[in-house]
Amino acid sequence: MSDLLAGRADVAAGLAVYGADPVDRSAPASVRDALVARGVPAKLAAKDPTLWGPEAQAEARNRLGWLDTHRRSRELLPQLAELTEELADLDHVVLAGMGGSSLAPEVIARTLGRPLTVLDTTDPGQVRAALADRLERTVVVVSSKSGATVETDSHRRAYWQAFLDAGMTEAEAARHFVVVTDPGSPLEATANEMGVVTIYADPEVGGRYSALTAFGLVPAALAGVEVMQLLDEAEALAEALDRDADNPGLALGVALGAAATTGRDKVALVPDGTGIDGLGDWAEQLIAESTGKAGLGILPVVVESPQAPGATGRDVLTVTYGGALDAGAVPGGGCAPDVAVNGPLGAHFLTWEYATAIAGVVLGVDPFDQPNVTESKENTARILASGAPAETPTFTEGAIEVYAPPGAPGDLAGVLRWLLDGLGGDGYLAVVAYLDRHADAGAAGLRPLLAEAAGRPVTFGWGPRFLHSTGQYHKGGPQVGSYLQLTGAVTDDLPVPGRPYSFGELQAAQAAGDRQALAGRERPVLRLHLTERAAGVAQLLDAAGRTRT
Known part of the structure; x- marks a missing residue:
């Protein structure tokens, strides 16, 4: 714990990253100094697609919208308010989506205490149980960037048939669906054929970086979350992302990258019990899918609690996460992490996304593709x-x-x-x-x-x-x-x-x-x-x- 508090904490918008400096000092040369010397923090904040090398440049050019998508997402707020009012009688929200389309809204709902059924399985028992649960009061959010995801397409088909079998007309069944997808996707065409509401996501944001786009916000809003607060929290944090100091995203990215390049290429994600529920599952996808390629990568290990086995090890960077701490509170939730991240959920999303992109720079991998x-x-x-x-x-x-x-x-x-x-x-x-x-x-x-x-x-x-x-x-x-x-x-x-x-x-x-x-x-x-x-x-x-x- 002394190492955690030995260096400065990077703090912005109520989110603090503790312990990054000692991790950086454990490397032969400072990763942070090298990144700052190259102007990486400001370049990333400015959406420079060259940061990950020439082979990644074309992909990165179209995948950096997450840096300011929280601003564009404000345009959705009137539509979400109207939709929520129109569907007020449908109080059982089912999210049919996989990976980036489901993990962020699940964290939002769990953290803010709102009911949301996430259907991201092909197990027939689990699907059957969802179909039998308050069908007449169910609204199904079908979320997919492409619409080609076999699991989500299967869920859509199963619910459509269930509504018809319950005696609804096609027009009545259509009212029970909301589709979230990219403009021009095959799912958009399917939604038009079904006659259901379609809400467009940000096409410049990849799935695992889409927490603050329509993929995260639509199901959360329908479940009763005041999503504007998440956007406000991200907006406040975004002001720090071009800085060389007091930049939580840079500090966390440096810690992940410095650890991975000096033998600690596994990161234990440990909730500290201070109110952020399930973030590890979302960060797991973000980190694993963004860095795990070309024989390189950081393996996220989601650990149940600070007392659970598997949070430490010779090749493990232990990172705790949670909500804002009270004055004088010691970060870590009772264990002794290498790094602790504490603050509001909207700021967490943007911080971890930025940090993962920084780790990609350090590792020399494209954080926006998924070749395997x-x-x-x-x-x-x-x-x-x-x-x-x-x-x-x-x-x-x-x-x-x-x-x-x-x-x-x-x-x-x-x-x-x-x-x-x-x-x-x-x-x-x-x-x-x-x-x-x-x-x-x-x-x-x-x-x-x-x-x-x-x-x-x-x-x-x-x-x-x-x-x-x-x-x-x-x-x-x-x-x-x-x-x-x-x-x-x-x-x-x-x-x-x-x-x-x-x-x-x-x-x-x-x-x-x-x-x-x-x-x-x-x-x-x-x-x-x-x-x-x-x-x-x-x-x-x-x-x-x-x-x-």
Whole structure:
């Protein structure tokens, strides 16, 4: 903690970054001084597309609108006020979106205490539960920059059919939809055919930087959030982004970049309990997808609390985050982080976006592309068309079928321990669960259990949600990961209207497609299939607990 408070804190607009200076001093030469000498802070604030090299310039030129999108987004406020009033009787807001289209509004709603159902899954049980929940009072926000996202298109189809099956006319069903997309996208054409309201997002902002565009603001406003406050908070912070000092975005970016280039290329994202709820999941996508490419990158590790295992390590930068601190309060929430970030949510969004772009400069990667994201999507499409290859379990134990690499032990606790022992000194374990995020929520308890047993970074992601987040890092970042994939039996499948497959078949194809992508990189992949989900989760948690002894 003394190092955290030893240097200056960069403070602007009520947001403070503590501890960046000691991290910078740990590098052979100051990263901050080098960036300032090149004029990087002012150049980034001025949207200079040359900062990430000539190959990134064309992409960057069209992807820097996030720096001032909070100003353009004010034009949406009258439309949002009118829409919210018109749809006041539809008080169950469902957001159908993936990755950048869903993570920011989920953070906004959780932090500000507003109800929002986020549907970013292909699990038939989770989709079916959403469809059965207050359908007549539901408004579905369909969010996608392109409209080509298979999950979101499937959700749109399922809800449209559900409204018609409930006896609504097409005109009545249309009132229950709001589409958020880029101008001229295929989804815009679909929305016009459906006769639904369309709100345009900022085309100069990529998905993971879109928190303060229509993607973040529309569902939040419909859920009852006063979104103007978020824009005001970002506006106040933006005034600091061209500075060499008192620039929180620069300080955080320097800390991320300096740590990653000196052996700490994993960043633990730890909530400090001061009122910002779920920011780690949003920052995870931002950092992983922006930096994890060309064999480089920063691996975000979302940790449940300051006391949870996995927040520290030789190659881990520990960063806590939260709301503004009371006078005299010590940052960190009870743990001893390397860096602490505290302030209002709107300022957080812009600070982390700016910091990630700065980290891209330090690492020498383009923070605006995602070259490996399509690989699993293409595998999924091929499997849906031709069928998944037949697989035989290595062994079965209780309610779990185990599909293990050659040489693995023949018992569940043993094969988990084997997977952890293979991580080595620089590896990490990614647990990815193609399950129901609500009904099978206990599976997330694996992360702290395995992190404690491994003594190495362990991440947890719900599939296919993580494919639009850490999936890029898994394939494009340093190839030191090991993967534990969880799948589950489907007892009550759900067709995707207008498609020759069901949600269960789509979910299975996505899991198989991602396994193929990872196996093609010769990384360890252990698949555990829960033949009975509740029993399988309980059995798995018990086996994971036994790996610690």
